[in-house]
Amino acid sequence: MASWTARQNKLFEEALAIYDRETPDRWHNVAKVVGKSVEDVKRHYEVLKEDIKRIERGDVPFPYKN
Template identity: 45%
Template structure:
């Protein structure tokens, strides 16, 4: 994988989907209350600085808080509460 777009001086850099998935998997595997959480994530993602990992974690926590408070706007005007249009399943299809 090419990480040439990494700017170690910029904590606000864009993370790739792959990097986000790695980060999320690390959080799922590790004890988030551990005082060495960020160092353990950095061991799994050595091309990221400790500051980048901390910044990404703080943004994730802020996003989660916004979602829980109902203050998050989904991109492209998506409305997750709208029911999908279409024909309901028949009893035969449901079996």
Template identity: 55%
Template sequence: MSSSWTFKQNKVFEVALNKYDKDAPDYFQNVAREVGDGKSVEDVKKHYAELEKDVNEIHTNGAGSSSNNTKGGGSSDGQRPRYLKRQ
């Protein structure tokens, strides 16, 4: 399992998260295939969980409106990325 993520891998990851239907059973398999570079489905699931945790912390602490240092394409208007929206 590969634990470190390059800037390029993160960008591909973010694009792939938006490309596929989050409710599809093969969502994480599709994202892992897009990222490539030896990233497994488990790597992608772990990275997604870390991203979700980071975004939730930003929103809980109110830092989303002024921070430009968010993982996963967080926006400066305090909105969650589409792939992390609560249902």
């Protein structure tokens, strides 16, 4: 899987907020904003969803600040 820069991740998050599930050609629009292929952004989205599930299940410890 191709690596993503912090900037690309930020653009990805912003594009997801703009192009919601109801947007025609959502993945083409997101890919264009991020500069990745449609396949790359779909794969990245699936990884994000899995990360969220792991966090919600408590599988990922949160760092504590004192």
